[in-house]
Amino acid sequence: MKYCYTAAAFSALLGFVQAESTCCTALRDAGLTHILYEGDAEYTTRTESYWSVSAQLHPTCIVQPLSTDEVSTVVKTLVSGTNCSFAVRSGGHTTWAGSNNIDNGVTLDLGLMNTTVYDKVNNLVKFQPGNRWGMVYAELEKYGVTVAGGRASTVGVAGFLTGGGNTFFTAQRGFACDQVQNFEVVLASGEVINANATSNSDLFLTLKGGSSNFGIVTRFDMQTFTQGDLWGGVRVHSKNKTQAHIDAYTAWVDNVVNYPEGSSIIFWSYLPDVKDVVIIAAYEDTAGNESPAGFDKFMAIEAMSDTMRKASHKNLTDELEQAAGYRDIWFTMTFANNPKIFSHIVEAHQTMVDEWSANESSDFITQAMFQAIPTVFSKHSVERGGNVLGLDRETKNGIMLLFNIAVKGDADTEARARQKLRATTDELHEFAKKEGGLIEWQFLNYADSYQDPLGSYGADNVAKIRAAANKYDPKGVFQTRAPGGFKIGKVPVALKKRDEL
Structure with missing residues (x-):
């Protein structure tokens, strides 16, 4: 009986693998020319180019479309096939397994679609999803302009923008997604449409924070603005400067x-x-003012190193990239601007570091990263037409936390790190709640797979995302066939409004 069960399971698995192999063959038969298989040198290169080792899965094949029309062909071919599951990759910076890659399926890799075209007449830049922010900035700097995009130059543009996107300019302009004037989208049917303020406006709104629930964005048209050098850089401090930094x-x-x-x-x-915790602080004055008064409290804190300078937008984003080659586990939460909660998080981070280093021998990096989320951010979002992030509900200034651990080693090491991080962050969540300072909002770009950023946007925005997903993808292809990322189908239908809690 045991043998029969094993044989049946093997038969089912074999059928699944054969179906996926058939999907790759169908793509070739449809005329796609850039298809990579395991054993190809470029397949290995693309797989290993994911920023987090956790995301380095093994698809049956990787298809690299060269145009919007080819993306449409890929989608139509996969949707018409039997059991063709697929993932979509832009820059490959999301950390967790299955977010932008797939085992035993097809990964649709947009990396070769990376053109950037500046439209001076309309103050727009039109770029494809295979770009990284450094590529966009480098092109725009030729014309003395830039966009409000990512703060690390190697981050991909697509997931960043459809997840919201926090930038150096958010306090002036709103989130990165608020700067997008038009999305070109390939739907599950293969149809190519544009979503903007006057055409498919419901999709336009929900793509600003709603992530990968509707289709594949193949071009972003984004507002540009004149920009010279910024003043900014990074300062590193001893951890004995903790209280001074919390106060500042x-x-x-x-x-x-x-x-x-x-x-x-x-x-x-x-x-x-260093084999210890240090405090790292990045500052930017987007107007290029040197040593502005707004940073006085920070600059008064003694630093071990300091790179503050006048520099281009791209140059400053080159400085903020994090080390690749680790298994990265991220967690995010948002809390009220409360020094007691802030201090507790810093202490919890130190405890986690001490406990992990005492019991594990592998190389690791941690971060407890803090960013302001004041109400002025969402004010600008509303002025620009709104998004579905839900921060316009907040009436008090907040702080967003990214808490992460990056480890070397195998999957078991990653599992232990995830367990340790989750235990720590669960306690932080409860502490902030007990102190009356928990803000029930999660930044999708930083969230881990077990979190629910879409649900944190609030019932009204969840309803908008769900309605748009049902309208533009009525068969639920991007809920089931492309399961990666945060899916609206997994958010409870009976989500309560805040005033009902």
Whole structure:
């Protein structure tokens, strides 16, 4: 009996693998020329180019379309096939397994679709989803303009924009998604449509934060603006400067509305080369003002190193890239601008570092990263037509946390790190809630697979996302055939409105 069960299971698995292989053959028969298989050198290169090792899965094949028409052909071919599951990759920066890659399926890799065209007449830049932000900035700097995009140059554009996108310019312009004027989208039917304020406006709204629930974006048309050098850089401090930074940062959060040209990210990080936790702070003045008064409290704190300077947008984003080649586990939460909660998080981070280093021998990096989320951010979003992030519900300034651990080693090491991080962050969530400072909002770009950022947008926005997904993908292809990322189908239908809780 045991043998029969094993044989049946093997037969089912074989049928699944054969179906997936058939899907790759169908793509070739449809005229697609850039298809990579395991054993091909470029297949290995593309697989290993995912930023997080956790996301380096093994699809049956990787298809690399060269145009919107080819994306349409890929989608129509896969949807018409039997059991053709697929994933969609832009920059490959999302950390967790299955978010942008797939085992035993087809990965639709947009990396070869990476053109950037500046439209000076309309103050727009039109770029494809295979771009990374550094590529976009490099092209725009030829014309003395830029866009409000990612703060690390190697991050891909597509997931960043459809997840919201926080930038150096959010206090002046709203989130990155608010700068998009038009999305070109391939639907599950293969139809190519444009979504903007006047055409398919419901899809336009929900793509601004609604992620991969509707189709594949093949071009972004984004507003540009004149930009010279910024003043910015990174300062590194001993962890004995913790209280000074907490005091300065909580004061900063409430002053963002008065100094919208400023941007500040601060994090406590364990670095293997130092074998200790240090404080790393990145500052940018987007107007290019040197040593502006808005940063005085930060600049008064003694630093071990300092790279503050006048530099281009791209140059500053080159500086903020994180190390690749680790298994990365991320978690996010948002809390009120409360120094007690802030201090507790820093202490919990130190405890996690101490416990992990005492019991594990592998190389690791941690971060407890803090970013201001003041109400002025969503004010600008509303002025630009709105999005589905749901931050316009908030009436008090908040702080967003990215808490992460990156480990070397095997999948078992990653599993232990995930368990440790989740236990720590669950406690942080409860502490903030007990203190009356938990803001029930999660930033999708930073969320882990077990979190529910879409649900945190609130019942009204969930309803808008669900309605758009049902309208533009009535067969649920991007809920089932392309299961990666955060899916609206997994958000409870009976989600309550905040005033009902």
